[in-house]
Every structure is written in structure tokens, then in C-alpha cells.
Amino acid sequence: MARSLRAPRVAAVLTSALLILTTAACGGGSEDSKGSDDTGEKAGTSGSAFPVTIAHKYGEAKIPSQPKRIVTLGLTDQDAVLALGEVPVGSMDWIGNFKGTVGPWAEDELGDAEPPTVLKDTGTGPQIEKVAALDPDLIISVYGGLTKEQYETLSKFAPVVAQPKKYQDYGVPWQEQATIIGKALGKSDQAAKAVADVEAKFKATARPEFKNATAVMGTPYEGIFVYGSQDPRSRLLTNLGFTLPSGLDKAIGGKFGANISKERTDLLDQDTIVWMVGDVAKDSAKLRKDPSYGDLKVVKEGREVYIHETSDYGHAATFGTVLSLPYVLDRLGPQLAAAVDGKKETPVEQPAS
Structure with missing residues (x-):
């Protein structure tokens, strides 16, 4: 589902023969319920950021290890990923005319890396077959509006961090968007600094x-x-x-x-x-x-x-x-x-x- 610059479009589930595709199991591994917060994140106690579990509108995303092939389906989630030093292998096209969905303000973070594969909204949701072909090990749709059916289908390929339950679809604040994505990538400290830097910019302005x-x-x-x-x-x-x-x-x-x-x-x-x-x-x-x-x-x-x-x-x-x-x-x-x-x-x- 994509939201236009001015008004939302209605999303529905895309059903197809994609279920015959080889699917990636959602991350397993032990977890410890200690250390949870309002994002629903629960991290392991081994000193590593992983495994991590993040609660969202449709349940929990269990991420067993550092993701290497990240797909962002939230309309602006690629920015938080780039801010944390990672480049998505695919991300959703919302506005267009960008370098692989990367806006001019984020080009320094992209650097010489290959821009993300551009994913489109079909009118019935994201291009699920194209997402599967990217072989993701993490799918992020924090600033998004996945339906439950879309979420369940995408979860066959990789853990999916869907939109937070406590906000309306496309309603997550930028601070929480960066924080949630930071935890999903095992970069909470880096995300906290990025948020603090922007909040300081607001204060100065x-x-x-x-x-x-x-x-x-x-x-x-x-x-x-x-x-x-x-x-x-x-x-x-x-x-x-x-x-x-x-x-x-x-x-x-x-x-x-x-x-x-x-x-x-x-x-x-x-x-x-x-x-x-x-x-x-x-x-x-x-x-x-x-x-x-x-x-x-x-x-x-x-x-x-x-x-x-x-x-x-x-x-x-x-x-x-x-x-x-x-x-x-x-x-x-x-x-x-x-x-x-x-x-x-x-x-x-x-x-x-």
C-alpha cells in the first residue's frame, strides 16, 4: 500500500502463485524477555544485539542475526536504514525521480553503493514476487500500511517489521521510526545518536x-x-x-x-x-x-x-x-x-x- 503525496490509496492483498517460491523461515533463536520497552524489542543477553524481537501491529518480528539483505516497504524507511550505514537491496518508490528511491538529502549516505532496487505499489500492495526475488533476510515496513494478508505472505520470505500498533498506518513519528529500525539492524546506539542530532537541529531552529x-x-x-x-x-x-x-x-x-x-x-x-x-x-x-x-x-x-x-x-x-x-x-x-x-x-x- 502506498500513500500519495496528498491522499491515501486503498490496499488489498495480492494473491498469486508466489506461494510455490522457496521461502525463508522467520528467525529463530532463544530470546530473553528482559529489557523490553515500548517498541516491544526484546534482545538476547549474550552481549550481542541479536537475537531481537520487535512487536508490531500484527505480532512480532524475530530477527536471529545481523541482516544483510534488507528490503524496505515503508515509504520512507530507506532513509533510516541509510542513516545507520546500511543500503537496502530494495525499497518502495513513493515520490519517484530519485536515485533508486534515495532522495538528494540521502545521497551522501548512499555514496558509491548500488542504489536499492525500486519496488512499486501495484494498487493492491507491494510487488511481492519482486520482493521474494531479492532474497531478503529482513523486510521493514515501519512507515507503512501493510494489511494482515500482505504481512502474512511477506513473512514467508523473511522476518517482517510491520507498522507499530499504537499509531495509525503511516503515523509513526520519525524518532520511533529510526529507533525501531536501529534495533532491527542491531544499531540502537547509532540510531539514538542520529535522533539526538536531529532533535538538536530542531532545538536550534x-x-x-x-x-x-x-x-x-x-x-x-x-x-x-x-x-x-x-x-x-x-x-x-x-x-x-x-x-x-x-x-x-x-x-x-x-x-x-x-x-x-x-x-x-x-x-x-x-x-x-x-x-x-x-x-x-x-x-x-x-x-x-x-x-x-x-x-x-x-x-x-x-x-x-x-x-x-x-x-x-x-x-x-x-x-x-x-x-x-x-x-x-x-x-x-x-x-x-x-x-x-x-x-x-x-x-x-x-x-x-
């Missing part, structure tokens, strides 16, 4: 005025589409100290995002609004032309922020990962500071690149 400000992020998709609290784009704002509109998740039915009616444009009239748009000039003019939006105080006082969603900046904001977020913060931080500085005359500039 945040301004005192952000803490007392409200913000919301949306896109002009089939009207006005706003992102909820579990979407990485909204977490960009809350991680910087902003508060989302009261009642936002209730208004969009607890989804990652949804369209709102003109009667609910009060959700947009915040201290700042961040728009993901295809064309900054055209989309901003179209939005402002409608009085239900154009007459809002946030518009009249020039507190809008626009991100070109198909630029590297927009793609990085959509990814919202341990690798893409520093790239985003260098650009978004100055825009937000200009939007909420209390001076109507301060322009919110577009980044140079």
Missing part, C-alpha cells in the same frame, strides 16, 4: 515565538486538504514548538489528513499556515481569490508559508525522516520566523534552492 503560536499545514487538493497530528508534515510544526488547531483531528475524522468544508476554514486562521503547493504563484492566487480563505486574518497579515511540493524541499518535507528533516529545517525555519515575527511588512521568502 526553533524560536521563542514558535512556542506560543498555532499553525496548520495543508494543500489545495480537491479544495482544501489539511494534515492531522499524526502526519509527518504536522509533526514538523509541533516538533518546532507550534500548537495545532484545537479540534483538528476530530474535524478530519482521526485520519492522517482530509478535506475540510468552507465552513471549517476557522481551522486555517492560525498564527501561520504552511501550504504544500504545486505552483506557488498560481496556487496562492487561487486560494486567496476565494473569500472564505482570502478574508482570513492569517492571509491579510501575510503569515502564510508556501512550499513547492515537487521541489527537493517539498519532497524532503513530505518524507519527514531522520535524514530529510535537517534539509527541511534549513529552509522552513527562516520562513516560519518571518511569518510569526509580528511584522506584517516582513516578507516570507521562498528558499533559493
